[in-house]
Amino acid sequence: MPELPEVEITRRQIEPLLVGRKIRRVETTKPSYFFLTPPALLAKKLVGRRITALERLGKYLIARLDDGSRLLLHLGMTGQLFGSGVSSVRLLSAARRSALAPEAQPAFEPDLHTHLRLYFADRGPVVLFRDVRKFGKCGLLPRDGADERLEKLGVDALSARGEDLFKAAALRKIPIKTLLLDQSVIAGVGNIYADEALFLAGVLPTRPAKRVTLPECKAIVKAAKRVMRRSIATGGSSISDYIQPDGRDGGYQDERRVYAREGEPCRACRTKIRRVVLGGRSTHFCPRCQP
DNA sequence: ACCGCACCCTGAGCGC
DNA sequence: TGCGCTCAGGGTGCGG
Numbered sequence: 001m002p003e004l005p006e007v008e009i010t011r012r013q014i015e016p017l018l019v020g021r022k023i024r025r026v027e028t029t030k031p032s033y034f035f036l037t038p039p040a041l042l043a044k045k046l047v048g049r050r051i052t053a054l055e056r057l058g059k060y061l062i063a064r065l066d067d068g069s070r071l072l073l074h075l076g077m078t079g080q081l082f083g084s085g086v087s088s089v090r091l092l093s094a095a096r097r098s099a100l101a102p103e104a105q106p107a108f109e110p111d112l113h114t115h116l117r118l119y120f121a122d123r124g125p126v127v128l129f130r131d132v133r134k135f136g137k138c139g140l141l142p143r144d145g146a147d148e149r150l151e152k153l154g155v156d157a158l159s160a161r162g163e164d165l166f167k168a169a170a171l172r173k174i175p176i177k178t179l180l181l182d183q184s185v186i187a188g189v190g191n192i193y194a195d196e197a198l199f200l201a202g203v204l205p206t207r208p209a210k211r212v213t214l215p216e217c218k219a220i221v222k223a224a225k226r227v228m229r230r231s232i233a234t235g236g237s238s239i240s241d242y243i244q245p246d247g248r249d250g251g252y253q254d255e256r257r258v259y260a261r262e263g264e265p266c267r268a269c270r271t272k273i274r275r276v277v278l279g280g281r282s283t284h285f286c287p288r289c290q291p
Numbered sequence: 292a293c294c295g296c297a298c299c300c301t302g303a304g305c306g307c
Numbered sequence: 308t309g310c311g312c313t314c315a316g317g318g319t320g321c322g323g
Contacts, residue, residue, distance in 0.1 A: 076317055077300095094302080133300050133301050133317095173293085191316055193316085239315085239316070242316070281317095282315085
């Protein structure tokens with residue numbers, strides 16, 4: 001679910017709930033493919049540590065700990081990171097939602113999808129990491145330990161240049177959209193913002209990467225930064241699961257130009273938006289604005 | 292090296 | 308009501 005804008009908003013809002021605080025207790029669900037570090041070991045290593053910083057690299061969050069180790073977090077498709085006490089219907093199953101009185105806003109109670117709970121020495125707000133599909137990741141990187149996931153990330157999308165994309169595009173016949181999703185080229189771009197950026201740049205997503213010119217690559221990267229900055233400003237895209245850590249919905253879903261708008265009129269020319277599948281991902285474009 | 296595809300997992304929404 | 312199917316903001320690992 002979350003792409004760079006959603007992860008950056010999460011970073012900004014969770015930072016004050018983490019940085020400077022000392023972990024008193026850790027609760028997890030049972031071992032699963034969500035945990036890069038076995039949860040019992042993770043809990044043992046985290047207790048007593050103080051968090052000194054929260055950084056973002058592409059779609060990864062990295063919490064620095066006072067012993068030099070780092071807690072690596074990835075939200076995957078359905079990950080939600082928030083403080084205790086928030087309430088949102090997006091934290092409830094459809095069954096629980098419909099059973100609820102329209103006005104009711106009960107505070108979230110940790111459920112079977114809440115894989116990580118951090119309790120702090122100051123007895124203040126608890127930090128919760130919930131992830132229904134478990135495509136998210138949670139693991140501890142030892143002090144001085146490199147991580148190949150982070151090592152192979154390309155330049156962060158917010159500081160990327162057109163040349164970065166153009167260089168990677170050389171000799172590649174994959175669709176430009178697929179290349180945009182490659183985190184080892186530009187980190188942070190996901191399915192929504194790739195489609196939105198290509199629309200704004202006027203480039204057809206199916207075009208073979210090697211046939212995209214440098215000026216077009218510059219336009220694509222510029223457009224990607226523009227939609228992402230705008231998304232951050234509006235709180236991100238709340239389409240199915242994403243909420244801001246404070247429980248509020250984002251607002252960027254209302255500004256989408258092509259993503260998940262198949263059959264609806266293009267906001268620029270009224271042509272019907274089309275959908276194709278590229279690299280196994282839904283891809284949306286306007287056949288007239290993106291020739 | 293590159294490319295396409297299956298797979299990891301759970302739930303919502305649809306047609307019948 | 309219920310079943311079976313498709314789809315979903317991501318990433319990895321496998322064959323050809």
